[in-house]
Amino acid sequence: MMARRRCGPVTGLLGGSFNPAHGGHRRISLLAMEALALDEVWWLVSPGNPLKPIDGMAPLAARAISAGREAKRARIRVTAIERELGTRYTVDTLGALLRRYPKRRFVWLMGADNLAQFHKWNNWRAIAKLMPIAVIARPGYDALAFASPAMAWLRKFRRPLSSLRGPERWSAPALVTLRFDPDTRSATALRRADPDWARKHGALFQRSISCRDAVTHRLIPGSAA
Numbered sequence: 001m002m003a004r005r006r007c008g009p010v011t012g013l014l015g016g017s018f019n020p021a022h023g024g025h026r027r028i029s030l031l032a033m034e035a036l037a038l039d040e041v042w043w044l045v046s047p048g049n050p051l052k053p054i055d056g057m058a059p060l061a062a063r064a065i066s067a068g069r070e071a072k073r074a075r076i077r078v079t080a081i082e083r084e085l086g087t088r089y090t091v092d093t094l095g096a097l098l099r100r101y102p103k104r105r106f107v108w109l110m111g112a113d114n115l116a117q118f119h120k121w122n123n124w125r126a127i128a129k130l131m132p133i134a135v136i137a138r139p140g141y142d143a144l145a146f147a148s149p150a151m152a153w154l155r156k157f158r159r160p161l162s163s164l165r166g167p168e169r170w171s172a173p174a175l176v177t178l179r180f181d182p183d184t185r186s187a188t189a190l191r192r193a194d195p196d197w198a199r200k201h202g203a204l205f206q207r208s209i210s211c212r213d214a215v216t217h218r219l220i221p222g223s224a225a
Contacts, residue, residue: 008103012041012134015090015110019058021067024186028136029076031180032109036134037165040075041109042215043067044093047083064220065211077214084216089122094130106131107164112141118150128154132164132174 012032018025021043029041045064048057058066060080067078087093097106108131110118115135118124127133133154135145145151157173164176211220 006103006105008101008105009039010037010105010107012036012038012107012109013044013094013097013131014041015044015046015093015108017057018043018045018063018067019056020063021070022186023070025067026070026074026076028111028180029109030074032134032136032178033075035161035178036107036176038075038107040077043071043076043078044082045078045080047080048088061211061220064213068211068214071214079213079215080220081213081215083221084213084218091121091123091127091130094127098130108133109136110134111136112138112145115145115150116141116148119148124150125153128157128173128175131172132159132176133172134164135175135177137177137179 012029014025014029014032016025025043029043032038033041045060045067047060060083064078064080070076071078081097082093085093085096087096094106094108097104108127110133112135121127154173154175157175159174159176161176161178163174212218213220
């Protein structure tokens with residue numbers, strides 16, 4: 001049976017803890033939007049990353065609000081839809097999004113740091129078969145990423161950037177690499193500069209600010225009504 005052709009908006013998906021969100025997230029999203037001719041980018045604020053420790057993780061609402069502040073006045077939509085979908089792993093989230101939005105064309109955006117450990121993700125080959133992947137170079141991680149077990153498998157699916165700008169671009173597996181001027185900002189560095197970020201801002205945000213999901217339009221649990 002021929003797969004249904006997707007002809008709706010072209011959407012980049014950037015997943016992460018956003019603990020907290022920062023200007024680097026915004027910058028790579030806007031640059032990827034331009035490079036790949038995306039209509040918009042969704043920031044998937046994860047309820048919990050199986051590969052990251054819980055200690056120091058701010059509440060979901062606080063992280064979503066920090067993301068919303070960084071996404072202002074840009075074609076970036078902040079969503080905690082994974083909580084609503086009840087998915088734990090990226091492969092399940094992406095599959096659910098493809099079913100829920102049958103006309104949209106998606107591309108998975110991830111940094112080279114994630115590619116370096118992509119082989120540890122649950123059913124990572126299936127992720128590559130669901131939608132194209134655009135890997136964003138990141139200082140200090142490129143060598144590890146391109147020598148990783150996942151890259152050994154993905155290398156045969158590498159495509160030129162132009163292949164994701166044509167009308168038939170949304171076939172998978174497909175991998176493109178994006179290189180922008182280095183940006184050294186990171187959530188880890190921000191937390192080191194303010195180790196109390198989760199405690200101080202999490203409680204404050206939950207008490208005083210409401211946060212509505214930009215994709216589902218529902219209030220994100222934990223924020224003020």
